[in-house]
Amino acid sequence: MSTVLTGKEVAQAIKEDCRLRVELLQKDHIYPKLAVLRLGQRADDINYENSILKNAQNLGIASQSVTLPESCLQQELEDVLDRLSADPHIHGILLFCPLPKQIDTKAALQHLNPAKDIDGLTYGNYAHIYAGDREGFAPCTPSAVMALLDFYHIAVAGKNVLVIGRSLVVGKPLAMLLLGQNATVTVAHSKTEQLPALCQKADIVCAAVGRANFVDDTFVSENQIVIDVGVNADPKRENAVCGDVDFAKVQDKVAAITPVPRGVGSVTTAILLRNTVIAAERMANREG
Ligand code: NAP
Numbered sequence: 453m454s455t456v457l458t459g460k461e462v463a464q465a466i467k468e469d470c471r472l473r474v475e476l477l478q479k480d481h482i483y484p485k486l487a488v489l490r491l492g493q494r495a496d497d498i499n500y501e502n503s504i505l506k507n508a509q510n511l512g513i514a515s516q517s518v519t520l521p522e523s524c525l526q527q528e529l530e531d532v533l534d535r536l537s538a539d540p541h542i543h544g545i546l547l548f549c550p551l552p553k554q555i556d557t558k559a560a561l562q563h564l565n566p567a568k569d570i571d572g573l574t575y576g577n578y579a580h581i582y583a584g585d586r587e588g589f590a591p592c593t594p595s596a597v598m599a600l601l602d603f604y605h606i607a608v609a610g611k612n613v614l615v616i617g618r619s620l621v622v623g624k625p626l627a628m629l630l631l632g633q634n635a636t637v638t639v640a641h642s643k644t645e646q647l648p649a650l651c652q653k654a655d656i657v658c659a660a661v662g663r664a665n666f667v668d669d670t671f672v673s674e675n676q677i678v679i680d681v682g683v684n685a686d687p688k689r690e691n692a693v694c695g696d697v698d699f700a701k702v703q704d705k706v707a708a709i710t711p712v713p714r715g716v717g718s719v720t721t722a723i724l725l726r727n728t729v730i731a732a733e734r735m736a737n738r739e740g
Contacts, residue, residue, distance in 0.1 A: 455604075455708040457679075459596070459718030462603040466722035467511060473729045474512040477736065484732035485514040486544045486570070486725070487536045491529070491555070492522030497548045500721075504546070507721050513728055516542065522552050529555060530563040537565035543735055544570035544728035567734065570727035572625065581625050584632040589727050594626035596719035597658060597679055598633070600710065606656070606677055609634035614651055616640045616667070616696070617660030622681055626658060647671070665698035669705050678702060678709040681716050 474484055486508055488501050501517065508515045518532060529551075536545050545568045551557050561569075566576030572591040580588025590598075601608060613635040617623035627637045638654070640647055651657055651671040657678045659667045664684035672678060682696025695712030703709055710716055 454706050457710045459715050462600050462719045463722040470511050470729050482736050485542050486728045487516045487542045488546045489518045490548045491520045533563035543732040581628045590625050591621045592720045592723040595723045596716050598629050611655040612636050613656040614638045614654035615658045622660040659696035661696040667697040669701040672705050676706040678706050680710050680712050
């Protein structure tokens, strides 16, 4: 029977740390504040936003919700990003992506101050992640994977880690963060040949594929740690989500595995709030 690595305890530990750090900042009259910028009324985005705002409030982090119409023009979005980026009372900005198709995302992100880019979307933060200098913000999902591994004392140094997926929001930054912790990292993608055999050889497998139940029992071997980043509509159950790993088939074949839901995804909001606190700390140090 494998160990199930749930995210709730990880998130709680991060939030507790945040709470203490917010108290310290408040003693110096610094009040961490998060701005959440959403275009349109997608139900998933609204649910996520409500959860972020509630969690922020519980930790003493102030927040501001900014909503633009889905039909919003490039200039309107860039003006709002400029305003939030320049506002000294706002420390972190979360811009919900993907943006509507009329928006040039790359151009818009140039108006997001990298020091406030708590979800690591900007080129300024890519550079920090690539340089491994810990001065920027990595996207929250790969950071959540690293926090989960750390919480469960799963050392990656010297281990063979296979990351399946090479997107800019998950696979690539995750590979860089793992490399920064001295893992030996292989990145697989849709053109990778003989993936199941490659996967079996890894000590740790991180699946960020975006395909429901893609990693099955033919991919894994005993003693492996399997981290499932995927969030997909479950093809077998209505209104349910499942991961990129076929949990039922894999669970008993490996040493440890994250579930979906209640795995990596449970940690991402805590990371986002921690990044807001870090942004406030950094700004305070720069000003002080
Ligand atoms: P993405 O942009 O669609 O990237 C998917 C990656 O998987 C691509 O690099 C693609 O390779 C690779 N891939 C696709 N089919 C493959 C195959 N047959 N064999 C090997 N590799 C294959 O997705 P993403 O944004 O990185 O997200 C990945 C998963 O994480 C999704 O399920 C998403 O919902 C989930 N996610 C979760 C969270 C969270 O908080 N837990 C946050 C963000 C995303 P190519 O580059 O060759 O096309």
